[in-house]
Amino acid sequence: MQRRTFLRRAALAAPAIALPTVLASRARAPEELIVGQGSHRYRVRADWAKVSPQQYSLINCHEMVADKSGKLYLLGDHPANNVLVFDRSGKVIDSWGYRYPAGHGLTLFDEGDEETLFICDTGSHLDRTGRWRNEPGSVTKTRLNGEVIFRLGHPKTIGVYAEGEAYHPTETAVAPNGDIYVADGYGSNYIVRYDANGRYISHFGGKNNKDPRYNLNQAHGVAIDLRKGNEPRLAVTSRNDQAFKFFTLDGKFIEQVSLPGAYVCRPVIHGENLLAGVCFADTAAGAKRQKHHGYITILDANNKVISNAGGTAATYKDGELQTMHQDPRVHGLFHHGHDVCVDADENLYLCQWDAKGAPPILLERV
Template identity: 55%
Template sequence: MNNSRRKFIGNTALLGTALAATPSFGFNILKKSFEEDLIVGHGDFRYKVHKDWAKISTAHNPILNCHEMQMDSKGRLLMIGDHTANNILVFDKSGKLLDHWGTGYPGGHGLTLHNEGGEDVLYITDCGYFVDKSGKYHAQAGQVFKTTIDGRLIFPLPHPHTIGAYKQEEAYMPTETAVGPNGDIYVADGYGSDYILQFNHKGEFIRRWGGKNNTDENYNLQNAHGVAVDYRDSNNPVLIVTSRTENAFKFFTLDGKYIKTLNLPGAFVCRAVLDDENIYSGVCWSETRDGKKWVRDTGFVTILDGKNRVVSNPGGEAPRYVNRNLQNMHNSTIPIFNHGHDVFVDPDKNLYVCQWNAYNTAPIKLERV
């Protein structure tokens, strides 16, 4: 057992003892020391936790939920949230706030960055699910907007009702986009009717698939929360679509033909984030050890290798396979995260974790060790 592992186990045991025996003032000091030295993850994917990475004042730049993050060609980290005082927060890698903008996305949820001819553009997804000033949740039709890197509108994607792609009773509350190798835009309707919609680079509708009531159940999606293009086979890029309620990623061709399902038992995963040969994903909830689901503060991060095997669960228990079958995954016995919603991987392989329903906190940095 290496020294870092001994230190982590020792700190964990010490914190557990403190929960029962330490006065509150002493516990706060001990907890701070524990978090400063905390190492999470498994195998070759281990990280030091920096909960205070973001240098912002929530009084001036308030946060409801941190949803997704991307890095532009200048090395700036752009995060989307659902507080309309500043939907987009722009950081440098040290956590310094460089800019903030956007007041018109009350359901600010999905953020995709795409380089077009040397220019960065954004696809901003407003899911239509938002919190008002009194703290009540509301639902309305969502929308996807293509903008410049500083938020100037280029065009909105059409609402599927207006182009005959949806029946009137089918709800549209999109959660995520991805851009294909030819510029086609894929929209995951994860809070609405669970379709994947494909548009060309001009925003013209091509097709849809997925939904809930297909004869071939492989096409059924349950909370199609994310969509991503997998370029790991450069000659054969495919789509990875989240079916979060099923604890699964489903793989499709770029024109919507089903390929396979990757089950991730116990993990309610968000979008797949591709970096080199690995897949990273925020886990918003995990099944508890006594089989309960949708229990708050059970999130973590999961990491898969090039063979789609889980190799590390920062903030969760170590992945375990029995006869090549992945066993149910759980968060750690002492929770590190609330609800992992997205992960960004920087060029140094550090992670930035955006969280939903995390007491209005900023993203957490995981420094690769």
């Protein structure tokens, strides 16, 4: 019996755990709500996270990663606890960080002798007095306990950015050789490349290229895509184009994959699949870029959509993907798919922005 199947049966046999009152109003999923299509179907477990708001306040759950031991690291933007560490049962086992009031991007990199984290703070946030601050962002490399290893300098200080170009990084990706790629998704839409020691190498993207294929329109995420073996690529989000763009590691354009109706966040590569949270979506009635219509989309090795967890089934006509929408059954429970984390048993964890402080939702593979 596969471990995933065993754990699933064990969970079904266990007595139900009562939700805290504060979470009960959020967890509107029917007991047997199954989402997704084909071989990628999931049971929704809105009660997975055992988070006491009195102890661990949440504003937005931006991103989550899993280490080799199975611990799950959640990055948010509450000033008291930027990072919450969960075990697989949903219990918070650690918390740290208060230096990242606009915590947004979280990347885990296995260096062989240890695993490290890269944290993007966009710089734009509400301070403790409720005042909006639009400060330059930052990228910090830490150990799994939050100990700072180094911070990348502002690109302007090394002549990469011109006067007036904003810097609000949203995501990082780390290549096998240690090169660091920073997506400036809320700033100037560049992808900035550094070596493993934080020394600048190059950059590309932005919005005003002679070749429009290089333009990025809200470069919200970036990932190293090794699915083609000896042809490593960069998968880059162009969220307002409802698309991913693929580049060589040197920044040469390869292709664009359009996802009509889905305003995707960062690409997450797992096996032969690419997964992404859908933060905003078009509706079946024709409304564009609507809030609270999120879900998770899953692409195969050829970048064809094979399942939408919390969304409608993908339809292709004459090879063209038709507009996708949120599954009405999850409306009010799935708000904004800001990130998706995959564990060792191929369960998914949905992290959400603007979801009334809701913790991540477990989508248990069936």
